[in-house]
Amino acid sequence: MSRWKIASVIVLGIIGGWVLYTFPPVTTAFYPQCTFRQLTGFDCPGCGSTRALHALLHGRFAEAFRFNPLLFALMIVAGISVPSMLRGERPRFLYTRWFGWGAAIVIAGWWIGRNLYR
Amino acid sequence: MFCPNCRTSNLDNASICINCGKALTSNTPHSYTPPPPPPRANAGYAPPQPSSGESIPNYLVHSIIVTLCCCMPLGIVGIVFAAQVNSKLALGDYMGAREASAKAKLFTMIGFGIGLVGVVILFLMAGASIMEAVRVAMENR
Numbered sequence: 001m002s003r004w005k006i007a008s009v010i011v012l013g014i015i016g017g018w019v020l021y022t023f024p025p026v027t028t029a030f031y032p033q034c035t036f037r038q039l040t041g042f043d044c045p046g047c048g049s050t051r052a053l054h055a056l057l058h059g060r061f062a063e064a065f066r067f068n069p070l071l072f073a074l075m076i077v078a079g080i081s082v083p084s085m086l087r088g089e090r091p092r093f094l095y096t097r098w099f100g101w102g103a104a105i106v107i108a109g110w111w112i113g114r115n116l117y118r
Numbered sequence: 119m120f121c122p123n124c125r126t127s128n129l130d131n132a133s134i135c136i137n138c139g140k141a142l143t144s145n146t147p148h149s150y151t152p153p154p155p156p157p158r159a160n161a162g163y164a165p166p167q168p169s170s171g172e173s174i175p176n177y178l179v180h181s182i183i184v185t186l187c188c189c190m191p192l193g194i195v196g197i198v199f200a201a202q203v204n205s206k207l208a209l210g211d212y213m214g215a216r217e218a219s220a221k222a223k224l225f226t227m228i229g230f231g232i233g234l235v236g237v238v239i240l241f242l243m244a245g246a247s248i249m250e251a252v253r254v255a256m257e258n259r
Contacts, residue, residue, distance in 0.1 A: 029244070029251030035236030036190065046186030074186065081179075094178050097208055100201030103178065107185055108194055 006086070021057040025050040045070055045111045070110055174215050176203035177222040184229040192229030196222050 025031050036044040052067035065072060081091040093099050119130050119142060126137035134141055178200035185193025199222035206215035241248065 023255050028255050030248045030255065032237045033240050033244075035233060035240060038240055039236075044186075044190075049186065070186070074182075090175075095176060095204050095207065097201070097204045100176065100178060100197075100204040103182060104194065104197045104201050107182070107197060111194070 017057060020050070020053050025054050042115045043111075045107050045114075070107070073106070174203060174207065174212065174219050175223075176200040176207075176219060177226050178204075181222060181226045181229075184226050184233060187233070190229035190233050192225050192232065196226040196229060199225060 023030075031050055034044050034047050036042065037047055046068070048068035049071050052064040052071050055061075055064040055067060080093070084091045119128055119132070120126070121128055121135035121138060121140060121142060123135060123140040124138045126135055128135055128142060132142055177196060181193050181196030181200050183193075184190055184196060199218045202218040203215050203222060206212075206218055
């Protein structure tokens with residue numbers, strides 16, 4: 001990863017973090033809405049991420065987990081990937097069969113499951 | 119011919135390399151193997167080789183981001199093709215992996231495009247109320 005990429009990720013992260021921390025998504029209308037939910041009325045696998053990140057930034061972990069548990073899985077995966085991405089390499093596990101099919105099954109299952117049992 | 123060990127140029131009929139002394143094998147059309155890249159100073163880093171399938175991207179991260187952030191069922195299609203890239207690479211089917219990679223890219227891009235257009239349309243439709251919400255949020259914070 002180039003220095004510019006790392007710098008812009010950090011700057012955007014700080015700005016995004018400040019906006020998310022300051023304005024609660026539940027009562028603020030300017031956050032982008034989920035197209036899938038607007039069109040179908042069903043939750044998408046990413047729905048609840050904005051509220052979860054807001055709760056997380058305020059230290060409310062249990063609440064964040066209730067809004068979107070998949071976000072935690074994603075953050076763990078992102079955390080594991082950071083060292084090799086900084087070296088400019090592709091993380092190895094992203095190219096394994098179990099991770100590819102596992103991601104497909106977990107995300108599809110979570111998508112269907114959360115709409116069946118809500 | 120070039121020595122597969124040190125890449126020194128040798129005569130075509132030479133049997134050993136004039137530089138490193140390794141045995142040279144003649145290149146027949148059936149058993150051609152490309153010479154390995156010259157040894158590098160930074161031995162820990164292996165550059166991607168186009169012939170080995172290492173350079174075939176699976177777009178797994180892209181398709182997961184499209185699925186979660188653009189909320190697109192097409193993202194799932196992208197993830198499935200990304201998983202196929204991994205399966206085919208594991209089997210050594212580089213041609214199939216390349217095809218699956220192209221499809222993963224295609225569905226991820228379409229999903230991203232639709233998601234982006236959808237968000238922009240929703241944003242414009244709610245334009246006036248969003249501007250009001252920004253104003254209220256700035257006053258109340």
